[in-house]
Amino acid sequence: MKYTQLGEKESREEEGGGQTMKVGYLGPRGTFSEEASFRFFEGQDVTWKACTSIPDVLYAIQEQDVDYGVVPIENSIEGSVSMTIDTLSGNEDLFVTAEIVMPIEQGLLTNPGCKVSDIKEVWSHPQGLAQCRNFIREIGAEAKTYDSTAKAAQEVAASKRTDVAAIGSSWAAKIFGLEILQSNLQDLTENHTRFVVVRKGAIPLPESDHTMLLVTLSEERPGALVHVLNIFAAFGLNLIRLESRPTRKKLGTYQFFIDVEAGVETDDMQKAVSVIGTFGHQVRVLGGYKKDKKK
Numbered sequence: 001m002k003y004t005q006l007g008e009k010e011s012r013e014e015e016g017g018g019q020t021m022k023v024g025y026l027g028p029r030g031t032f033s034e035e036a037s038f039r040f041f042e043g044q045d046v047t048w049k050a051c052t053s054i055p056d057v058l059y060a061i062q063e064q065d066v067d068y069g070v071v072p073i074e075n076s077i078e079g080s081v082s083m084t085i086d087t088l089s090g091n092e093d094l095f096v097t098a099e100i101v102m103p104i105e106q107g108l109l110t111n112p113g114c115k116v117s118d119i120k121e122v123w124s125h126p127q128g129l130a131q132c133r134n135f136i137r138e139i140g141a142e143a144k145t146y147d148s149t150a151k152a153a154q155e156v157a158a159s160k161r162t163d164v165a166a167i168g169s170s171w172a173a174k175i176f177g178l179e180i181l182q183s184n185l186q187d188l189t190e191n192h193t194r195f196v197v198v199r200k201g202a203i204p205l206p207e208s209d210h211t212m213l214l215v216t217l218s219e220e221r222p223g224a225l226v227h228v229l230n231i232f233a234a235f236g237l238n239l240i241r242l243e244s245r246p247t248r249k250k251l252g253t254y255q256f257f258i259d260v261e262a263g264v265e266t267d268d269m270q271k272a273v274s275v276i277g278t279f280g281h282q283v284r285v286l287g288g289y290k291k292d293k294k295k
C-alpha cells in the first residue's frame with residue numbers, strides 16, 4: 001500500500017472514499033499561501049476555504065471546518081512565523097503532515113498611473129514588509145500591516161489611491177487589477193518560505209523523513225538542554241533546527257522547537273522521544289514531513 005505525503009493510503013477508492021477534501025489557507029485569493037496550497041494539492045479533488053488570518057486557518061482545522069490547512073512556518077530572510085508556531089504549540093490536536101518550500105518574489109503593486117516617487121505608504125503582511133525593509137527605507141514610505149499580502153493588494157485596489165502600494169505576488173496583482181511597478185523587492189535574492197500542511201489529530205507518517213518536536217524541559221538547571229541534545233546525539237539523530245520560544249506562562253521560561261532529520265516512525269526517533277520523556281522532559285511530536293527538495 002502506498003501512502004501520500006499526508007500519511008493517508010493513496011487509493012481512496014479501495015476504501016469506498018472519493019470524497020472531496022476541504023483545505024484552508026490564508027486568504028483572500030492571491031496570497032503566497034494560496035499558491036503553496038495549489039501546488040501541493042494539485043490534481044486532487046479539493047474544496048478551498050480562504051481564511052482571514054493564519055491563526056484562523058489553524059482554528060478552522062481544530063473546529064473541523066476544514067480537513068487540512070496550509071500555513072507559512074519559516075522564511076529564509078525573516079525566520080520563523082511566530083503566529084504559526086505559537087498557535088501550533090498551543091493546540092495539542094494540530095499535527096503537521098507535510099512541507100512545501102516555495103520561492104517568494106515580492107512585487108510593488110499599485111493602481112494604474114503610479115510612480116515610485118508618489119508612494120507614501122506600503123501595505124503588506126508583516127513578513128512581506130520585513131523581507132523588503134531596505135526598499136521601504138530607500139523610498140521613505142511608511143509601512144502598514146495587513147493580515148496577508150493579498151489583503152493589502154485588495155485594499156490598495158479598493159482605495160483607488162495612487163500614493164499607496166502593496167507588497168505581494170504577481171498573482172495578486174493580476175487578481176486585483178494592479179500594476180507591478182517593480183519586481184523582486186526583497187532585500188536578498190534568496191527568499192524562500194517554508195509552509196506546512198496541518199490536520200487535526202496524529203496519523204502514521206510512514207513516508208516522513210523529518211520529525212517536528214516541541215520540548216519543554218523538566219526544570220531550569222544548568223545542562224538541562226544539553227542533556228536532551230545528548231540523547232538525540234546518542235541515537236545518531238541530526239537536528240536541523242532548534243528554536244526557543246517563550247512558554248507564554250512565565251517570563252523567562254522557554255520551550256524548544258526541534259526538527260530532526262529522521263522519520264516519525266523510525267526506531268531511533270521513537271526511542272529518543274521515549275528516553276527524553278523518562279527524564280521528566282515533556283516531548284510532543286508536532287508532526288513529520290518528507291523534505292521538500294524542489295527548492
Ligand SMILES: O=C(O)C(=O)C[C@]1(C(=O)O)C=C[C@@H](O)C=C1
Pocket residue numbers: 026030031032033034072075081104125127128147148149150193
Ligand atoms: O501574505 C501572504 O501572501 C502569505 O501567504 C503569508 C506569508 C508569510 O506569512 O510568510 C507567506 C509567504 C511570504 O513569506 C509572505 C507572507
